[in-house]
Amino acid sequence: MQQQVNKLRPFFENINFERDDNTMVINFGPQHPSAHGQLRLILELQGEQVVKAYPDIGYLHRGVEKMAENMIYNEFLPTTDRLDYIAATSNNYAFALAVERLLGIEDKVPRRAKVIRMMLLELNRIISHLFFLATHALDVGAMSIFLYAFREREFAMDLMEDYCGARLTHSAVRIGGVPLDLPPGWIENLSNYLNKLPDQIKLYDDLLKENRIWKMRLENVGILPPEMALEWGCTGIMLRGSGIKYDVRKEEPYELYDEVDFDVPVTDRCDSYGRYRLYMEEIYESIKILRQLISMYPKTEPKLMAHAPKYISAPKEEIMTQNYALMQHFVLVTQGMRPPKGTVYVPTESPKGELGFYIKSEGEPYAYRLKVRAPSFFHTGVLQDLLVGTYLADVVTIIGSTNIVFGEVDR
Amino acid sequence: MRRYTPKDNVQAKAKYTDRFWVAPETKKEPVGEGSFYDKVVKTLQEDGVEVLKSYIELGMLVVEILPEQNVAALKNLKEKSCFKMCTELSAVDYLAQDGEFEIFYLLLNLDEAKRVRVQTRIKENQAIESVEKVFKMANFAEREMYDMFGIYVNNHSNLKRILMPDDWVGHPLRKTYPLHGDEHAQWYEVDKIFGKEYRDIIGPENRDPARIDRYDTKRFARVGHEVPFGADPSLVDSTIRPIEDGYSKTFLTDYTKESKQLENRK
Incomplete structure (x- = not known):
């Protein structure tokens, strides 16, 4: 069989690389190491300045929303790991919370499960922010930070592994609670880690904070005015970096976030440096939250899953001893739970921004429509306005400081 | 006899359903008189936007409008009721039941931390006006909607496929599109x-x-x-x-x- 060579030409969407004017069109990605995954940018350059930027996405599209329509709710939960794979638990949690609100069992989730979930969420926030720092510094050219930050991240991932057995794709949350209690010694390990972490963060901070090169590369680079951030639906640190104080954990509290005491760092610098500062400050806030959770944990009753026999299986001991619990469990596993007819949208604050699940249920065990509101999707969109007028060398910095993850952008 | 499988919706179906079972519904509460949401709905009506239905579902205001008035409604919500951010917009496929798409816009008021869902229905071959002029994020979100459902958006600056390749055939999130892809996909x-x-x-x-x-x-x-x-x-x-x-x-x-x-x- 002979291949037709001319048919193997790559598909460039009719971009004309040869221009009559002075601008030059270059292709950035999708395999570029600093493109944070599968981002392809088509940049039009005038000298070294970007005149036009066109983000091209879809290279990691797996049809997660389509899969959601063909899976029962519990079956879909591990798939959410693959959205923002840097902080998988935050996706699991956002999905579980949306389903819980649809079922109306949000208040029935036991307090211990809530504490454990929040611990995992904040630990994931630390993991994600450290990952951001490592890769961002690497993009900008600071190699050693990458190694330091990955070391601390590794310890946090060890904690995740101790809890759920997985390091990256956790699936550590269930609809209605958590599957397991914390293993013995986990709390001690966590508090040891929290005791060491601030010193380590200070180490990176001291290396970068007043570093002349770091400041030159980040200050006044990627200026995102608040109006543009609002127009483009930027959330999370992208929004707070532009001086708008909005954190879903504070404003629309879920779980126990209204009981813990923490601050939301905000800056009106609007540039990459300000965003970098916010990431560092948020790690300190997460440590603060985790410390409070550690003291909250012993005061809770050892109950992990909500009691809602219509939707959620009974604990294993009951399934093994009681006939009716076993029957319920059988039906829930083979057929899946049937939430009431209705629509729900639940926003949560993931490390990247506002992660929300829009679920439309028609009373069937399969979601009729599930839309993942991924923060990175819109942070990729804003690049086409944000990159205009910047220099080619800053493009990498700006992509890094938006902290986009392509599992989430393409879904 | 071969088992009947409907062609207009090839998504997974429940294997067993009690024929007398009626699915319960989420609570849809009326908008409280004098509440924040009530003012939002009133300002919408003052601007000449026809509100077909408004209720509160699971803590979120839902406003149903006519598809021709989507830009006017969103503009009103943005300027008069301070819903400055559109967090998401997309569609739901109801072609099999009603021959319609349901389009929803999720808006957020950052000062009050309140959310509203504006929804509207369009016929299969009806196009909808772009809200890109009101919310820039619609540039990406409407492209995704077009890519996934084949809903045409009028006056969009760059209505091209976004997640699928440009030469793809079919729109993957339609209920008629099989999970494993159709013949063109294969x-x-x-x-x-x-x-x-x-x-x-x-x-x-x-x-x-x-x-x-x-x-x-x-x-x-x-x-x-x-x-x-x-x-x-x-x-x-x-x-x-x-x-x-x-x-x-x-x-x-x-x-x-x-x-x-x-x-x-x-």
């Missing part, structure tokens, strides 16, 4: 690299080297290294041999021989 690479006429020559089993035959539990990882059915693969030498007869007839076609089938292909 032959996408072959059509693009070799041309449509090569579909027969390559054959379905060699179409995709990563394809797994879900009914073949024995040798799914050994395409090109096949052993007789039931044989232990470890005992058979794994040098590449021509594939046995009966496994892939199209691949084994002898091109030196003349046959009617071959002439058709030429």
